[in-house]
Amino acid sequence: MIELPRSNHQPAPAIKFVGLGGAGANVLDRLILDGLDPDSAIAMNTDVQALNGSVTRMKIHLGQNTTRGLGTGGDPDLGHAAAEEAAEEISAALAGGDMVFVCAGLGGGTGGGAAPLIAHLARKAGAFTVVFATLPFAFEGRRRTSQAAEALAQIETQADLVVCFENDRMGEALASAGGIQQAFIAADQTLSQGIRAVAAIVQRPGLLALGLDDLSALLKKRNTRCLFGYGESDGPNRAHEALDRALRSPLMDRGRMLAGAQDVLIHITGGPDLTLNEATILMEEFNRHVSDHTRIHFGFATDPHLARRICVAILSAEEAPAPVAKKLPQAARHVETPAPAAEPTAKPQAELFSAPLEQEPSGQAGAPDEDDPGDSYYNSPPPSTAPPMPEHKAVPKYAPQPATAKKEERAEQMPLEPASRGRFEKSEPTIVDGEDLDVPTFLRKNTRVK
């Protein structure tokens, strides 16, 4: 048992979470179902039907006149114009947040077109702005890939931090084994875990505090791709297992991705019985995966909710060699970066997550219980976005089993999982405008903001 005094109770910064477009709203919904306070979440979309389907309470319809509720059909110019039309409403909604987290799929017209503007408005409102962006899967077509690269470059000029995930990499391992459906789920899951981890880091400094400057050291560089891993365990060998699972997350490549990293952040959370010895063993093991030159940003927090569980989150970033690169070489080189310009002012705030990564018991925001209306809603995904993803309901809110183990289990249950193109696997693809029409429409539209 480690008996350390609680770090001085600095009030957590207020974060507003924006889910932009279909993909962004999807992740936001997921976060809410995982315990994010719905009042801190704002969904923004051009597609009215999709917007109505989101479980967020606050919704902003972009482009009432520009797109008339119909989505952008993948056109970022329309997405931008639509956001412009709603600029006042957006600014009003973002006012009062110390930080704004924007989550968007950059392959979509709304996500890619509106994200730079939203980031701009968020900063104008005085918030430290972090954009969580996903780059589309390659199978979504070249047009989306290049649109996304353009959007990313614009966002980097607007946001304080950009956490950029590559769908291709998050889903790669699973796309071949478990089909495209699994790939999307893996990508969604990684992204939402990443957002939770970052929120926890900035909100719950914990015993060994990590802060924005640590994050900035990782992410402040231009055109980086986020490497993120998350693992949990409550088994007899839990420290080792949790780390191992984190390293086996899709973006970690069993830790190989960390070999050349200049900065790596690792955040360990455990229940009251987490011993210093365990943490030390874990860190020693972790050290073997990084080079001597790597600067490790280490955070540590306890949370009685976790009981016997240990959670490990690892975050790093590497440079993308070209604007739109699919495969990246091993190493990432980082240069020391100055601390972020705008440190958010701290302000008391209700806890956002009752998530494993958090430190305190405070009963304010418990895990939503079984008959949470949000949950039942999620079970019947609304038409056209929040595309049918049966797994979402299968993922327990605070899974007692580690997420990675869960995934493997599923893969075992479905050994004959049809691959992405299913029955058309062997036939000549039907490609129209760079899109493979053999891939189910609902999957291709998943990240498309429609």
Add this chain to the structure above:
Amino acid sequence: MGKDRIVVGLEIGTSKVCAVVGELKGDGSVQILGVGEAPSRGVRKGEIVDMENCGKCIREAIAEGEDKSDVMIKNVYLGVTGAHIASFNNRGSYTLPEDREKIEEEDVARVEDAARTAPIPARNMSVNTILQHFYVDGQDGVVTPVGMFGRTIEADHHIVHGVSNRIQNSFQCLKDLDLEIEDFVFTPYAAAQAVLTQSQKSTGVLMIDIGGGTTGYCVYAGGAVKQSGCIGVGGDHITNDLSLGLRIPMGKAEQIKIREGSCTLGNSLPGETVTLKDEHGFAGKEIEREMLNTIIHMRVRETLELMKRDLEKENYLDYLGGGIVLTGGTSELRGIKHLTEDVFGMPVQLCKARNVSGVTSAFENPRYSTAIGLVKYAQATTGSEGGGGWRWLKDFFK
């Protein structure tokens, strides 16, 4: 004409091979004598990918057709399709010799030749060249120029062409089975002959044949074919989407699509499910109805929108007084009429082959439109000496 003649329409579809044996009556009507059918193997998106297996299916369908009709099948009218097939309109012109002003048959043949010899890509062959109109000295809407006075005659043709190698796969398949091809026809054009009335063709109509692996279309305006094409997406894609999305085998997905599926959204109660039965009829997996319908809706809507975009490249959509006619197996999908109306903003009818006698109720189904249409095509072209196809065939097999 005048003499009864027996012809066979053969569609090698993505989901079934179908041979319709029909008798062309002297009075211009068609009587179906028998239909042979076998589930397809080795056909993807309307094209043969496995000649051996597909050959077996064709043999089966032909044998059944022979059985049912008591006719020995030697020749067939073959339907061809695939996303590689393209079309365009072409005008040819011919000026009469100085010493003549009255148009004769040979002049008409010349101008038709001129219109037919339109430039198509080197690897392609012509599938159908369909006469649209004649013009005599610029005067349009001429149906029979022979006997008229004029200096130049022009002819518009709708030219359908596709990649030779691919089309010849099916020729080879039939050759291996000792079946002779009397003519071959782009399937949407064939289906149109079965489901459209003359008045629809004149007022303007879009016919869509949604099959298993392809969605074909054919636009008529002013009595002539103006546009036609094929998208390599059909009902099997819906099934595949369901199989992947709901994580159920293809067979189950097909079953649930037909029994429970619909393109209409928002019609189910929140949380309403359908139960997938296992092989023994016991309740198995529960499937959210709205999810089922969403997957279907998205695929069908996308397919229709893709087609609409193709059609918008020319502006005949504004001339479809007769609206839209849907046929093919997937036209039986619930809600497809309304979805199509929604996408195109015009009235839609579901149709199966009309004006044929002898079809038993079992064959009154939109999936037979193409094969029956091939027989109707034969009826319409009998008497005219060999279509364009004939000549091409001779070139290929000599």
